[in-house]
Amino acid sequence: MANGLTALSRPYPWPWHGAFEPRRTALLVLRDGDIAPPGPSTAALLTSVLERAVMVGLTVGDLPGQTPQPNGTELGADFRIPRPHYGAFSGTDLDAVLRRRQITDLILVGFPFELGADCTMRQANDLGYECLALTDCCTGLAPDTLAGAIATIQMSGGIFGAVAESAAVLALFANAHHAAATPFGGP
């Protein structure tokens, strides 16, 4: 069953089941107001990941936090669920939305990561979703709290899932695109 498509992630090649499938995967963007907005280079990275994600067939979810967003943050998302709380599963129908789309694997980015994205990754992991934090597409409240949050994910063999940089995820997307374009058995 495993198609061998995994990312160069830590502490294990994500996803755990060894068969990355865009149609089973959502990219979730969690912003908490303007506490820690992405700088120009982070925003450019995120834009490039979002473009490739859409191209290869991932679902994109926009999960804005409690504070109204500034202008110019339109993601072109497949769905948008405003969060009343930090965790995106708290008081929303996010679980039903993901299940209806048969999504089992989640890639998360957050601004800042430690609030909405971290809370949501913990909730998703408890519900059985396979999660990946995209570290260089996130901002932090402070360098040490972001480093702690990313380090905690990797404890005990990946206690909330795995972490990777955007280059690894872009390579995964490219491999999935290539695999989809090449019939089984090859030419």
Added chain:
Amino acid sequence: MTVQIPAEPYAWPFDGEFAPSRTALVCVDWQTDFCGPGGYVDTMGYDLSLTRAGVEPTRKVLDLVRHIPGMHVVHTREGHKPDLSDCPPNKLWRSKRMGAGIGDVGPCGRILIRGEAGWDIIPELYPIAGEPIIDKPSKGAFSTTDIDLVLRNRGVTSLIFTGITTDVCVHTIMREANDLGYECLLLSDCTGATDYNNYLAAVKMVTMQGGVFGAVTDSAALITALAPLALVHSA
């Protein structure tokens, strides 16, 4: 008499109205599997002194709280059914990669399995009659157990946290509770993590943004503040 507990970044609780009958001491996962020889964390090779550091301060807090009329104590315990039917496959797979597979036989019985010796709460902090135990198959507790109902039935609105590990189960439960409107306080010396820097980051995280997940204090400050409420107390 008005009681307020000195804490960072604000005196707790926020409304200045500490009430024992509306407050629960939550003891998170004080299990042999997380802080005892031969348990899950020990099998993975982590330093047990880090997760055991909070045992004695927590014992003192527990002893005081049990003498305050009307105050609640709730314990949580992580573990799975013997047939592993409540264990997400990715959680099981990750644990086996670490050489400490959930359900594998270890020195304290099957790892993280309900009913086994390693799964139970350590004797120093064992629950007494009247203290509910919430068994959870997860890091958090609110999405997978009846803890919210148990707390609501008792009229609890404020939670004081001890337990392990700081950055994983304690933080996850505190974040869930905070989202639901519970007023939360973490006792910094009554908790520990498998990595000291992750412990420091997790404690600091609570206090960011004016107390994004609640407030932080230590056992000495709590005991000083609450001691006058105790009927009889000998720590």
